[in-house]
Amino acid sequence: MRVVRTIPDVRALPRDGTVGLVPTMGAFHDGHLALFRAARDENDLVVASLFLNPAQFGADEDLEKYPRDEERDARLAEEAGVDILFAPPAEELYPPGFQTWVEVEELGRRLEGEYRPGHFRGVATICLKLFNIVRPDRAYFGQKDAQQVAVVTQMVRDLDHEIQIRVVPTVRDADGLALSSRNAYLSPEERELALQLPRALATKDPEQARARLNGLDVDYVAVADFEPRVLVGAVRVGKTRLIDNVVLDSKESS
Ligand code: AMP
Numbered sequence: 371m372r373v374v375r376t377i378p379d380v381r382a383l384p385r386d387g388t389v390g391l392v393p394t395m396g397a398f399h400d401g402h403l404a405l406f407r408a409a410r411d412e413n414d415l416v417v418a419s420l421f422l423n424p425a426q427f428g429a430d431e432d433l434e435k436y437p438r439d440e441e442r443d444a445r446l447a448e449e450a451g452v453d454i455l456f457a458p459p460a461e462e463l464y465p466p467g468f469q470t471w472v473e474v475e476e477l478g479r480r481l482e483g484e485y486r487p488g489h490f491r492g493v494a495t496i497c498l499k500l501f502n503i504v505r506p507d508r509a510y511f512g513q514k515d516a517q518q519v520a521v522v523t524q525m526v527r528d529l530d531h532e533i534q535i536r537v538v539p540t541v542r543d544a545d546g547l548a549l550s551s552r553n554a555y556l557s558p559e560e561r562e563l564a565l566q567l568p569r570a571l572a573t574k575d576p577e578q579a580r581a582r583l584n585g586l587d588v589d590y591v592a593v594a595d596f597e598p599r600v601l602v603g604a605v606r607v608g609k610t611r612l613i614d615n616v617v618l619d620s621k622e623s624s
Pocket of ligand 1: 393394395396400401402404405510511512513514515538539540541542548549550551
């Protein structure tokens with residue numbers, strides 16, 4: 371596996387056959403590895419980006435304390451079949467004078483967008499930039515972030531990009547908690563509380579889910595008309611904010 375830091379070096383990569391891109395922010399867990407493996411199965415060249423995108427974090431969010439360990443991430447990515455790890459410094463993607471943003475208006479404002487204003491503008495912009503830099507045939511995203519999938523899919527449609535968006539089911543720990551880099555912030559007691567989120571969503575019923583989350587700090591629980599339809603939820607456990615969803619209208623539990 372090669373680690374590449376600049377846009378010209380990505381553009382200079384030899385391209386023979388199909389290219390799969392997995393955008394990430396690092397702190398890899400089995401959810402990321404499932405995306406790498408899916409990309410490996412379907413493409414000749416697998417590119418993973420490792421970029422902690424400041425534009426998708428609010429001023430009072432966890433950008434500073436977000437877990438970072440590039441050496442470990444590089445090892446895990448290589449083992450999962452990644453060929454190229456694109457890990458640029460922030461100035462490579464946001465040079466001085468940067469001023470163009472992608473806004474997916476209605477979809478980007480609800481649910482997560484309401485609680486994290488500007489988040490999906492940051493997500494859509496970085497994804498479009500990565501699509502333009504890497505020019506992949508397919509890009510891989512986790513169902514865990516269902517609204518992110520909806521926003522990116524809408525952007526690709528609206529801006530006539532040719533890329534194919536592939537979605538990988540949510541990977542969970544044995545106890546049902548969806549894997550997330552942010553789970554590392556949870557104390558054992560907080561983790562017990564956090565488990566109420568997947569348990570509540572597993573009812574696949576918003577009223578029942580809300581009742582089960584009684585006592586937790588709930589941002590929202592709602593049915594979202596994405597493709598597929600999902601029951602989504604976001605809660606705060608201590609200082610940690612967790613999101614999760616279950617697919618409705620399907621026998622799948624992810
Ligand atoms: P992140 O590094 O958090 O930006 O995540 C990178 C990609 O991994 C996104 O497409 C996420 O949706 C996906 N992802 C994160 N957690 C999981 C999970 N538990 N299962 C499947 N995909 C995930």
